[in-house]
Amino acid sequence: MILELAPTDRPFLPRGVRVQPDRVRGGMVLLAPEKAIRLDAIGEAILARVTGQASFDEIVDDLAQTYNAPRDQIGTDVQRFLVGLRARMYLGVNP
Amino acid sequence: MTIPPPIAMLAELTHRCPLSCPYCSNPVQLQGKAAELDTATWADVFRQAADLGVLQLHISGGEPASRPDLVDLTAAAHDAGLYTNLITSGIGLTPKRLDALESVGLDHIQLSMQGTTAGLADWVGGYKGGFTRKMAIAQEIKARGIPLTLNAVMHRHNLDDLDATIDLAVELGARRLEVACVQFHGWAVRNRDMLLPTFEQTEATKRTVAAATKRLRGILAFDFVPPDYYSDYPKACMGGWGSAGLNVTPDGTVLPCHAAESIPHLTFQSVRDVPLADIWFKGDAFNAYRGTDWLPEPCQSCERRDIDFGGCRCQAMMLAGDASVTDPVCTRSPDHGLVLKVLEDAGVARKDGEFTYRAYAGKQG
Ligand code: SF4
Ligand code: SF4
Numbered sequence: 001m002i003l004e005l006a007p008t009d010r011p012f013l014p015r016g017v018r019v020q021p022d023r024v025r026g027g028m029v030l031l032a033p034e035k036a037i038r039l040d041a042i043g044e045a046i047l048a049r050v051t052g053q054a055s056f057d058e059i060v061d062d063l064a065q066t067y068n069a070p071r072d073q074i075g076t077d078v079q080r081f082l083v084g085l086r087a088r089m090y091l092g093v094n095p
Numbered sequence: 096m097t098i099p100p101p102i103a104m105l106a107e108l109t110h111r112c113p114l115s116c117p118y119c120s121n122p123v124q125l126q127g128k129a130a131e132l133d134t135a136t137w138a139d140v141f142r143q144a145a146d147l148g149v150l151q152l153h154i155s156g157g158e159p160a161s162r163p164d165l166v167d168l169t170a171a172a173h174d175a176g177l178y179t180n181l182i183t184s185g186i187g188l189t190p191k192r193l194d195a196l197e198s199v200g201l202d203h204i205q206l207s208m209q210g211t212t213a214g215l216a217d218w219v220g221g222y223k224g225g226f227t228r229k230m231a232i233a234q235e236i237k238a239r240g241i242p243l244t245l246n247a248v249m250h251r252h253n254l255d256d257l258d259a260t261i262d263l264a265v266e267l268g269a270r271r272l273e274v275a276c277v278q279f280h281g282w283a284v285r286n287r288d289m290l291l292p293t294f295e296q297t298e299a300t301k302r303t304v305a306a307a308t309k310r311l312r313g314i315l316a317f318d319f320v321p322p323d324y325y326s327d328y329p330k331a332c333m334g335g336w337g338s339a340g341l342n343v344t345p346d347g348t349v350l351p352c353h354a355a356e357s358i359p360h361l362t363f364q365s366v367r368d369v370p371l372a373d374i375w376f377k378g379d380a381f382n383a384y385r386g387t388d389w390l391p392e393p394c395q396s397c398e399r400r401d402i403d404f405g406g407c408r409c410q411a412m413m414l415a416g417d418a419s420v421t422d423p424v425c426t427r428s429p430d431h432g433l434v435l436k437v438l439e440d441a442g443v444a445r446k447d448g449e450f451t452y453r454a455y456a457g458k459q460g
Binding site: 001002003014015016017020022023024025029031033034035036086087088089 | 100102103146147148150151153176178180202203205240241242244270271312313314315316
């Protein structure tokens with residue numbers, strides 16, 4: 001299976017995977033089966049947009065606009081981040 | 096050194112289990128039912144754990160489903176804000192109990208696999224009919240869409256069953272397969288000649304896992320724990336002693352790792368007497384091997400010092416008779432000959448007889 005998301009793919013966090021505040025250490029944490037991943041500001045910003053509704057392209061557009069950053073660079077970063085999650089089965093994708 | 100709060104806690108609700116796997120990670124001295132913490136005490140421990148910084152709770156045993164209050168305990172853990180992972184053989188779960196667990200917020204199930212056929216699985220687990228019941232509950236888990244990991248403890252008698260295990264994981268809709276080669280602590284030591292895989296099996300396993308990881312990308316994720324006797328370097332046990340995780344036994348004793356009681360000079364505190372945070376930050380057992388300052392040579396000047404922290408303390412204890420030396424698994428350890436000797440002896444003594452199953456000393460608890 002190819003893990004890279006197509007522009008129209010709509011990613012979501014499947015059951016058993018969620019983002020929640022880490023009330024002891026601060027910040028947000030991604031909780032998945034037997035795994036806790038601290039999110040940096042970028043990861044947090046990406047996952048806040050992973051709703052199952054927004055497409056990959058829409059997520060990238062939104063981030064590029066919000067952070068006033070080059071779209072190509074953002075696209076590469078988001079792809080890398082999401083592929084990493086998908087490889088561990090922490091991310092689902094709707095066509 | 097600032098001590099970070101723990102991320103994960105293993106709660107061994109009970110040592111009771113219908114199965115009697117010959118590699119069970121429970122201690123050789125099993126605790127009976129009378130010693131177990133009650134519902135309210137466990138619930139309080141879960142709240143203390145969440146306050147301390149624990150994010151992941153592994154609800155384990157023995158067989159956690161042997162506790163009649165499993166649903167209440169899961170609810171308490173969920174309410175405390177913990178991610179709840181049920182580690183089970185499946186025996187003792189029913190469709191009704193699964194429904195109840197789902198409704199109180201159970202996040203994930205890790206189902207143990209002893210083999211992919213009734214003949215093999217029931218022999219290894221020492222429980223006739225167990226495989227059929229496990230498969231029935233696995234189908235119920237799948238039907239509900241509860242996130243599932245299969246945990247296959249692999250050893251000489253089922254490593255050749257790995258391909259079938261992978262197929263089964265896919266068929267059951269598991270998202271993850273843990274291929275954990277048996278680790279030699281407690282009961283497994285008593286069965287070492289039966290369990291220790293051959294070098295050829297180990298190499299074949301690595302190839303199989305690597306190929307399947309590629310082939311099943313996006314379908315099934317793999318976690319592979321190789322048998323460390325054949326490795327060059329030891330594992331970073333628990334991500335470092337007293338650094339990421341802790342373990343609470345059925346009677347409330349708090350351990351830095353599940354085998355820590357095998358180190359005779361350590362004393363352990365109980366949640367019955369001391370707040371969990373004090374045990375974590377100030378307990379002697381947790382501070383005994385925390386960090387790397389205590390590490391001897393060759394670890395102290397080794398470039399892997401902050402990667403594996405000198406390996407497993409319990410393994411150093413068991414093989415070298417001293418918990419504070421370099422894990423003998425390491426090829427740089429002066430005691431590495433002990434591991435080579437075990438491998439050599441196992442090659443000669445390799446048995447195809449019967450397992451020494453786990454059992455309560457004296458009367459059943
Ligand atoms: S390893 Fe086997 S005997 Fe031990 S708790 Fe797990 S299922 Fe029970
Ligand atoms: S010498 Fe010590 S630190 Fe270096 S690899 Fe071996 S166990 Fe790890």
